Amino acid sequence: METMMAYVIGLLFTASIYMMLRRSIVKLVIGLIILSNAANLLIFVVAGLTRGAPPLILEGASEIAGTVADPLPQALILTAIVIAFSVLAFAVVLIRRAYEVVGTDDLDKMKDTDT
Amino acid sequence: MNPELVLPILIPLTAGALSLAFWRSITLQRVLAVIATGLLLAAGIWLMHSTIEQGFLVVEMGSWPAPFSIVLVSDVLGAIMIVLTGIIGLAIAIYSLASTPKGHEKFGYYPLMHLLLAGVAGAFLTGDIFNLFVWFEVMLLASFALLTLGGERAQMEGAIKYVTLNLFSSAIFLSAVGLLYGMVGTLNMADIAQKVNSVDDPGMVTVVSLLFMVSFGIKAAAFPLFFWLPASYHTPQVAVSALFAGLLTKVGVYALYRVFTLIFTQDVGYTHTILLWAAALTMLTGVLGAAAQFEFRRILSFHIVSQIGYMLLGLALFTPLALIGGVFYIMHHIIVKTNLFLVSGITYRLLGSYELKDLGGVYRQRPYLALLFLIPALSLAGIPPLSGFFAKFIVVRASLEASEYVITAIALLVGLLTLYSMIKIWAEVFWKKLPDHVTDASRLNGEVKERNNWAYYVPVVGLAACTLVIGLYGQPIYILAETAADQLMNPQLYIEAVLGGQSK
Numbered sequence: 187m188e189t190m191m192a193y194v195i196g197l198l199f200t201a202s203i204y205m206m207l208r209r210s211i212v213k214l215v216i217g218l219i220i221l222s223n224a225a226n227l228l229i230f231v232v233a234g235l236t237r238g239a240p241p242l243i244l245e246g247a248s249e250i251a252g253t254v255a256d257p258l259p260q261a262l263i264l265t266a267i268v269i270a271f272s273v274l275a276f277a278v279v280l281i282r283r284a285y286e287v288v289g290t291d292d293l294d295k296m297k298d299t300d301t
Numbered sequence: 302m303n304p305e306l307v308l309p310i311l312i313p314l315t316a317g318a319l320s321l322a323f324w325r326s327i328t329l330q331r332v333l334a335v336i337a338t339g340l341l342l343a344a345g346i347w348l349m350h351s352t353i354e355q356g357f358l359v360v361e362m363g364s365w366p367a368p369f370s371i372v373l374v375s376d377v378l379g380a381i382m383i384v385l386t387g388i389i390g391l392a393i394a395i396y397s398l399a400s401t402p403k404g405h406e407k408f409g410y411y412p413l414m415h416l417l418l419a420g421v422a423g424a425f426l427t428g429d430i431f432n433l434f435v436w437f438e439v440m441l442l443a444s445f446a447l448l449t450l451g452g453e454r455a456q457m458e459g460a461i462k463y464v465t466l467n468l469f470s471s472a473i474f475l476s477a478v479g480l481l482y483g484m485v486g487t488l489n490m491a492d493i494a495q496k497v498n499s500v501d502d503p504g505m506v507t508v509v510s511l512l513f514m515v516s517f518g519i520k521a522a523a524f525p526l527f528f529w530l531p532a533s534y535h536t537p538q539v540a541v542s543a544l545f546a547g548l549l550t551k552v553g554v555y556a557l558y559r560v561f562t563l564i565f566t567q568d569v570g571y572t573h574t575i576l577l578w579a580a581a582l583t584m585l586t587g588v589l590g591a592a593a594q595f596e597f598r599r600i601l602s603f604h605i606v607s608q609i610g611y612m613l614l615g616l617a618l619f620t621p622l623a624l625i626g627g628v629f630y631i632m633h634h635i636i637v638k639t640n641l642f643l644v645s646g647i648t649y650r651l652l653g654s655y656e657l658k659d660l661g662g663v664y665r666q667r668p669y670l671a672l673l674f675l676i677p678a679l680s681l682a683g684i685p686p687l688s689g690f691f692a693k694f695i696v697v698r699a700s701l702e703a704s705e706y707v708i709t710a711i712a713l714l715v716g717l718l719t720l721y722s723m724i725k726i727w728a729e730v731f732w733k734k735l736p737d738h739v740t741d742a743s744r745l746n747g748e749v750k751e752r753n754n755w756a757y758y759v760p761v762v763g764l765a766a767c768t769l770v771i772g773l774y775g776q777p778i779y780i781l782a783e784t785a786a787d788q789l790m791n792p793q794l795y796i797e798a799v800l801g802g803q804s805k
Binding site: 206211214218221222224225226228229232233234256258259262265266269272273276277280281283284287288293296297298299300 | 431434435438441442445446449452453454455457458459460461462464465468469471472475476478479480482483486488532533535536
């Protein structure tokens with residue numbers, strides 16, 4: 187399962203880089219969205235996937251028995267998703283404003299501030 | 302319980318929330334900005350005082366014991382950075398009173414400034430690697446909004462590059478944190494530091510360390526990942542530029558210092574050699590880029606890049622003296638660079654341009670302003686007895702002692718070229734006579750009465766005084782940097798302070 191997920195994550199990273207290298211700013215933002223999803227999925231998988239074993243301490247016991255799923259990566263992903271959501275919301279507004287002000291969605295034409 | 306450790310984060314957060322509550326009253330927001338940044342500076346000095354007395358300060362959030370909770374940790378380096386954040390915050394808050402356009406103030410300039418300061422302070426104080434990521438994002442989001450406030454064409458173009466590269470770097474950071482967690486099963490930096498040496502696959506640790514290096518390298522604007530900086534830093538209004546120039550890239554440098562002294566010291570010969578050459582090329586490309594520019598703030602932006610190289614050099618050499626030099630350099634650089642941007646804002650106000658060809662004749666009308674430019678400019682170039690001389694001297698001496706003669710030569714050459722750039726600005730803006738095509742020089746000639754003039758000059762004079770103090774009274778500052786470097790070279794102290802002596 188982890189091996190398959192590793193391929194999926196790799197594919198997502200590849201797709202996001204490809205999208206970011208395109209000239210349109212819309213595709214750039216789509217690339218960023220996929221990139222953040224790839225990173226989140228990576229965190230999820232990297233601690234190992236455990237099915238059907240919630241990290242609960244049974245009544246009467248003082249510690250967890252056996253192998254359980256690690257709850258921390260899920261907490262991390264939740265935080266990361268919220269952050270990515272707000273940042274991407276900003277990015278979407280930004281490309282809209284940029285399109286209005288600059289009058290093009292072609293990144294190659296936005297060279298005024300380059301040196 | 303050490304309240305001074307939490308205050309540098311709480312003060313700007315509260316001030317930001319209050320500023321939002323008083324959305325309609327700009328006057329109140331302005332007063333609040335100055336008071337809150339002043340309090341931040343006071344809290345920073347308090348923090349510095351107790352950190353020097355006690356060595357390390359640690360607060361466990363929610364009173365959970367150390368590896369499980371998020372900890373705030375302050376060592377001398379962290380305290381130094383907080384004090385600098387306070388100084389820069391106060392200077393910018395005062396300067397903003399005069400320089401910020403009304404429209405920006407109405408659209409939340411002050412709340413964003415507080416949020417940015419909170420993010421910066423949080424990043425300097427946290428002892429948890431994922432929490433570091435969160436503070437980075439808080440800081441970035443505030444900086445995105447500040448950068449685009451005003452909505453000019455250049456700002457939009459600059460912002461797209463800035464936002465994209467910073468989000469990319471955050472994604473790399475996040476992936477690296479995930480991979481590291483997969484190997485050591487903890488997020489507490491001290492805990493990572495002691496567990497990372499016993500992982501199954503040491504090669505993988507080096508790979509992850511390089512991910513961190515790339516991610517923080519983008520944020521610190523190190524070679525070859527610095528292009529977003531000169532493309533965006535000259536676009537917003539000048540107080541924002543100055544704030545970014547002083548603090549943002551230095552958070553990246555701080556993160557590199559923290560991670561590559563505490564966690565990733567297994568394969569110093571490999572990782573720090575990469576850092577060494579990145580530092581050398583950062584210095585060189587930055588200064589050469591500046592030499593080709595003829596816009597006041599672009600020249601200064603490229604010099605941020607070249608100066609970052611010196612700081613990385615201090616880390617890359619990884620000797621006690623080099624780290625002292627690096628820490629000293631950070632202190633000197635933050636103050637001087639902010640000051641130069643503030644001066645560029647004053648000449649912009651006088652003549653309405655940042656282009657060198659449209660500026661001139663300032664020395665004739667404003668000799669004191671010329672002097673105020675000369676102090677940070679010569680300090681940046683490393684002329685004794687100003688602060689930059691000692692900073693460069695320590696770094697160069699450290700690289701000589703490490704027998705890195707090529708690097709030494711590059712560092713000295715870059716110092717010379719920095720002087721060239723500063724003299725170029727001096728000659729164009731201050732020395733040459735006002736170009737004929739400039740028609741509106743009424744402000745420069747003093748025909749238009751200026752309001753709020755003091756708010757422009759107080760921060761500049763204050764920061765110039767800081768530069769002089771660091772230069773002329775360098776011994777205590779050197780000892781401070783020495784204490785910080787000493788703690789960085791002995792990560793065991795940090796680990797014991799955080800985990801309470803229960804380390805293996």
